[in-house]
Amino acid sequence: MDIREMVKGSKSKYEVSIISDGKRVVLGIVDVEVQQVDYNNEKYILIYDSNRRVIRDAYKYINLHLKDSSINTRTLTATALVKLYSFLEIYGFKIDNLEKNEMEVLKTFLYGNSKTGLLIDTMLVKSREAKTINKYISIYRGYFKYIGIDNKWINEKVKSSKTLSRDSFGDIGDSYKASERVSKAKKVPKYISEKQFDAILKCIRKHYGIREELLVRLMYQKGLRIGEALGLTIEDIKDDCIIIRNRISDGEDQHAKCLYQPISEQDYKGSKCLSLDFGFNIVKIDSELHELLERYIYMYHEKMVKRKRTSYRKYCKADRVEGNNFLEGDNYYLFINRESRPLRRTNWNKYLKKIYLMCNIEIDKEKKSKLLNHRLRHGCAMKGLKDGKSLEEIMKILRHSSLMSVMVYINPTDEDEYEANESIWDSRGIELNDID
Structure with a gap:
């Protein structure tokens, strides 16, 4: 079986196919989608499966159980759940029957690794880091508890002198066994402060x-x-x-x-x-x-x-x-x-690079020099966010037509995330469909 990720903007869908008589035959397209709607001055987040049906448990968890959480927290939760339900559809697994092997496959899927195997080949475009994987797993832990699933793999803890990372969300001295080790290597921020x-x-x-x-x-x-x-x-x-x-x-x-x-x-x-x-x-x-x-x-x-x-x-x-x-x-x-x-x-890039170096601003040597300029535009978005501007206001400043495009510019550093205790991810607005 072949699994191919197809990306348009920040949205992914997956083509599942098999090789029959030397030809690739498409079995179906997995297209789980998150959409944000405004209704009666309230923001709701919906997740649709590939058959365009609202996933009821996800809807209730995001909009009812997490109703007192910020829209940013709920949006991050929705993003993680979209990946979970995409994974379930692709592999044909049941959410209430995920054992250790299935959860390890889920983790590999979340990382976005392309891999050639004996039975399944995966060609995934987007990749994620250990820190993001830990956030997703933490979200699944809360979601499983809400819908009454006792997943031993995701809840198992190990004793440790210190937590694996701040994203493990374990007690002092404890960490979740499922959590990935986070590299301490310092990353170059994506925006100018x-x-x-x-x-x-x-x-x-x-x-x-x-x-x-x-x-x-x-x-x-x-x-x-x-x-x-x-x-x-x-x-x-x-x-x-x-x-x-x-x-x-x-x-x-x-x-x-x-x-x-x-x-x-x-x-x-x-x-x-x-x-x-x-x-x-x-x-x-x-x-x-x-x-x-x-x-x-x-x-x-x-x-x-x-x-x-x-x-x-x-x-x-x-x-x-x-x-x-x-x-x-x-x-x-x-x-x-x-x-x-x-x-x-x-x-101009040569001038800007010299200016950055004179100001002791880190430069990612592996990235193209044109990103030096974009860090200033990213800085415009992050300054607006820190100044208390709404995402809609930042969208107007950046002259974008959708919130989905704005989310690319919200790149908090570890220090930002520690202070704010939340992250902001993709969202998109549509007209509200009636939900019973």
């Missing part, structure tokens, strides 16, 4: 200039992606906002993700380009940031007009969509280099 951002600004103001400050502020304070920032032009800068959009003249480094890509100049006047949140985004800015942008335009662009006029007009000119009052009526890309060309992402 507020303290780190302050250090970055101090470093830039001492060793760099306005251009570098504007780029990190746009990403950290306003949630811009690096491609959106590099694609800004002079006409996109307004008194109280900036406009994000795509142009035909944009290079590969200047793409505004999720926005319409015009094909011809006529598109600029069409309904698609003129539709808010489809053809363009509006990002509000304060007077301080606007003044810094204006100062940069006059300092850098006027200098280039005088020093390298021909090259500047040839390489920095951008399509004019609205019209502007700067630089003889033509439109130009905002961020430029010393050679009077649009700033390239590869060159």
Whole structure:
């Protein structure tokens, strides 16, 4: 039997097949889904099996038994239960008849390991770490107890001088035998903290200039992606906002993700380009940031007009969509280099890496350098969360259309999780179906 994970966004479904007469025959698709709904000003989380039936026990546990828990805790619980019920459907196991062997297979499934076996081949895309596995197992422990299942494997404890990890949730001196050992290796955080951002600004103001400050502020304070920032032009800068959009003249480094890509100049006047949140985004800015942008335009662009006029007009000119009052009526890309060309992402990454190192900010050498920029956008989301903003507010700041997309940006460190004692995972809203 073959088990293949198919991923779309943050959602997974599984194709189960067999090899018959040298051909792969699909037996079925396991598509267990979690959905969040709003009803009478309350948030409910539903889990559907592959036949689109609500899993009643899971519904009651999440929305009734855990009703006093935060929506984030309930969402994490739902995410873990989706994996459990997917596993049950794939292997044909019964939830009330899971022995040690079945639970060990479940653990392997949760890890997301691809494996070739005598009878079953698994090709799983997503992978998880021991810390996440322990959280899931802890959730299953509470869920099994709620539905009246005494699973000895998941409840067995062992005596120890200390717990295996903070996720084992055992008494002092005890730990659950099912818990995985968690590596103590320090991981590079996925976001820039507020303290780190302050250090970055101090470093830039001492060793760099306005251009570098504007780029990190746009990403950290306003949630811009690096491609959106590099694609800004002079006409996109307004008194109280900036406009994000795509142009035909944009290079590969200047793409505004999720926005319409015009094909011809006529598109600029069409309904698609003129539709808010489809053809363009509006990002509000304060007077301080606007003044810094204006100062940069006059300092850098006027200098280039005088020093390298021909090259500047040839390489920095951008399509004019609205019209502007700067630089003889033509439109130009905002961020430029010393050679009077649009700033390239590869060159900017070198600057940012040096800035991080000067500020003693850890860099994951195994990750692509473009993730250095995304850590600033992640920092925007995490700062909003710590400042008490709701997920809906963060969604608007990041200009996403669903909470599911926002969850990717919520990456608490071990310290964050210890302080908050909760994690935030994927959720998605739909219209409520009647549930008896």
